[in-house]
Amino acid sequence: MTEISPLRRRMIDDMTVRNLSPATQRSYLHAVTKFSRYFGRSPDRLGLEDVRAFQVHLVSSGLSWPALNQTVCALRFFFGVTLGHGEIPERIAYARTPAKLPTILNGDEIVRFLEAVPSLRTRTALTTTYAAGLRASEAVHLKVRDIDGERGIIRVEHGKGGKDRNVMLSAQLLAILRVYWRLARPEVWLFPGRDETKPIDVQVLYFLPAVRRAPRPASTKG
Structure with a gap:
């Protein structure tokens, strides 16, 4: 059985205390893990500039805007709640919803x-x-x-x-x-x-x- 790191356990506990759904918890953990693997370092050793670089990478990879914003939510939670860096979450920008042309009647x-x-x-x-x-x-x-x-x-x-x-x-x-x-x-x-x-x-x-x-x-x- 794979041992859960103290940092991961802490994030799980933080999400559980706040009554996040199991699906949201899995999504947040997946996003933070992906963020960590991209840089090859523990996420608690990464900062705001790394988040920005990761967002640029995700956008260039063609990730949909809902998925981008799900990642933003996960990183804002991780830095703001689990790590207690209150100044970082508000500086992690959400992806803007793409404008859609109105439906034109024939x-x-x-x-x-x-x-x-x-x-x-x-x-x-x-x-x-x-x-x-x-x-x-x-x-x-x-x-x-x-x-x-x-x-x-x-x-x-x-x-x-x-x-x-x-x-x-x-x-x-x-x-x-x-x-x-x-x-x-x-x-x-x-x-x-x-x-x-x-x-x-x-x-x-x-x-x-x-x-x-x-x-x-x-x-x-x-």
Whole structure:
């Protein structure tokens, strides 16, 4: 049976006292052992610069960021708790979570999403936002007069940076807006709120309830 060193035993006792799970204990011990073997010395004879060099090695080896941070947790525990070097743990940096690109809906998914919005006004406001490349705050503040069907443009007042600008109005969006206008008959604001003297609240577009994809109706034969 392999004899456990006093240092290893002390770290195990420290983790046990703090009620770390068996899986976490195994992970921490593995990380500290790997750290020690990398330099060929007992870990209590290593310092912060060695930790940094070890982190560089792990990053260059392609280790995932969760595994990197697990190692950081283990080394912070070892130096801070087992060795009592309170000044070292805070100087051992965690790996930053890599930024991920947001999921982009394809054309069919966007159409299904918009079709699932029950309110004509909200659905048209969302469609305008997407089709014209507007910010939600810009779309809700559009006025009926801002839609210039003859020139094929939308006038955006006080947009990004407080500046006015014109954006392209496609024939498809113009057709959708004409149908909307015939049904809703907005007077001043293109998308009025409950109080028609004010535009629709932008929060309606920002925090729409989650829309579930409706199941496709079963085909019937008749």
